Amino acid sequence: MKRTASQLADGREIIYFDHDSAPLRELHDPRSLDPVSTASQMRHDPVLDEWVILASHRQNRTYHPPTNDCPLCPSTPDHHTEIPSPDYDVVVFENRFPSLSMHAVGEDVPGLPPLVESRPAIGRCEVVCFTSDHDAAFATLKPAHARLVVDTWADRTEALAALPGVAQVFPFENRGAAIGVTLGHPHGQIYAYPFVTPRSRQMLGNAQAFHERTGRNLFAEVLSGERASGDRVVTTSSHWTAFVPAAARWPVEVHFYPHRRVLDIPSLTDAERDDFAELYLDVLRRLDGLYDMPLPYVAAWHQAPVSDPSREHAYLHLQVSSIQRAPDKLKYLAGSETGMGAFITDVLPEAVAERLRSTGS
Structure with a gap:
């Protein structure tokens, strides 16, 4: 497996995971992007003893764009996406609309009940693009490519578990509009939580x-x-x-x-x-x-x-x-x-x- 790390225009990390025979990837992101929100917070429900994450900036995340405007497809000279390269095998990058962020500062919330604790939602959210083929699905991958995704999950589990404050690493895939997926490109996500989930x-x-x-x-x-x-x-x-x-x-x-x-x-x-x-x-x-x-x-x-x-x-x-x-x-x-x-x-x-x-x- 060939692993190549770089940064997107707003400072988010992007990592290519390629088969050993893959060519070098384009790493420069020419876009001009606004800073990523750091306002995520979490509040503790004392009745259920559970943390709830509040990330209101996600209301403005990309929602069912047309195929020719997909942010997870490779970039072309006329359309710059989240992946600067014209092709890729598997790629991981920090979510532009994260529920959790290592830079989260949260906000002071006046008027919360004394039993409700509030903290910045420290953690990390990553997007895992399984293939550059927009019309594919995990089920249509070849075994060697699916194995590359497994190796990617393993790599990211180790890296995210080593981040300060991370308590649990959760790779997952949401598939299909009925589930609530807002991007049709075959992809999954990884959440690095600051708590052990309920x-x-x-x-x-x-x-x-x-x-x-x-x-x-x-x-x-x-x-x-x-x-x-x-x-x-x-x-x-x-x-x-x-x-x-x-x-x-x-x-x-x-x-x-x-x-x-x-x-x-x-x-x-x-x-x-x-x-x-x-x-x-x-x-x-x-x-x-x-x-x-x-x-x-x-x-x-x-x-x-x-x-x-x-x-x-x-x-x-x-x-x-x-x-x-x-x-x-x-x-x-x-x-x-x-x-x-x-x-x-x-x-x-x-x-x-x-x-x-x-x-x-």
């Missing part, structure tokens, strides 16, 4: 309690149980298993677990990374074949927190979830889900797994 705190708290009761790892037991049953396994390989969890919340939900327990993406071996790329592409194509349409989804990597004591109970895994419950129907978070956090699903996990197995790739 979902991770709950999972790792349960894993710690399970270990104290049994001496075993909760995630490893879940994987073992699904592999032994096989009813919800979509596909398996030498190093990974993809399955629909028995208590899936979403109409389509697939979890990807490595057979060897590791804490984060950088800990994966070359063989495990290669194997994941092949298996992931297979499942993504099955997902697109489920309703014979590009499935909208969120792909979320669950990695161990950077230094939290709960880190030792973590187990790296990827969760892909979709709100598409039928070709023409979406799953909305209505009263029970939004008000109480109690999910009600209209489909059986076993039925979804069987359909994905029969769909093939």
Whole structure:
């Protein structure tokens, strides 16, 4: 992998991740850009014991531009984008409209209740462009290119985890307008949070309690149980298993677990990374074949927190979830889900797994 770092016109970092045979990239950004906002703040909800990030400047972020004005496509002499080069394999850059920033100063907020703490939203938000091809998708990448994305995730996880104040690194992909994606170019993001997220705190708290009761790892037991049953396994390989969890919340939900327990993406071996790329592409194509349409989804990597004591109970895994419950129907978070956090699903996990197995790739 060839790694080339530079800066955009407003000082944001950009990093090219190329195959070894790739040519040198154009690094100069000729645009004139306004400074990036540093006003992000976060407030603590004392009732739920959760941090909420406020980034009002994101209301003005780029929203569904026409294809010929896509900011994630390579630059041309007539159209300068976020990527100065005329081509690229994979590229990462700091988000121009970040929810979190290492330069965040927040704002003094008069009148907050005494129990509500406010802080600058220190952290970092990066955009990961999977390919220069605007009309592609992760599912259409070749295995060697998908492996390059995995190596990119590993590189950025290590780099972001080393930043002062970062507590958790979260690579993810939002795909499809139904999910809320505002840019059609195939891309994902990485958030470096200054706190351990509520979902991770709950999972790792349960894993710690399970270990104290049994001496075993909760995630490893879940994987073992699904592999032994096989009813919800979509596909398996030498190093990974993809399955629909028995208590899936979403109409389509697939979890990807490595057979060897590791804490984060950088800990994966070359063989495990290669194997994941092949298996992931297979499942993504099955997902697109489920309703014979590009499935909208969120792909979320669950990695161990950077230094939290709960880190030792973590187990790296990827969760892909979709709100598409039928070709023409979406799953909305209505009263029970939004008000109480109690999910009600209209489909059986076993039925979804069987359909994905029969769909093939």
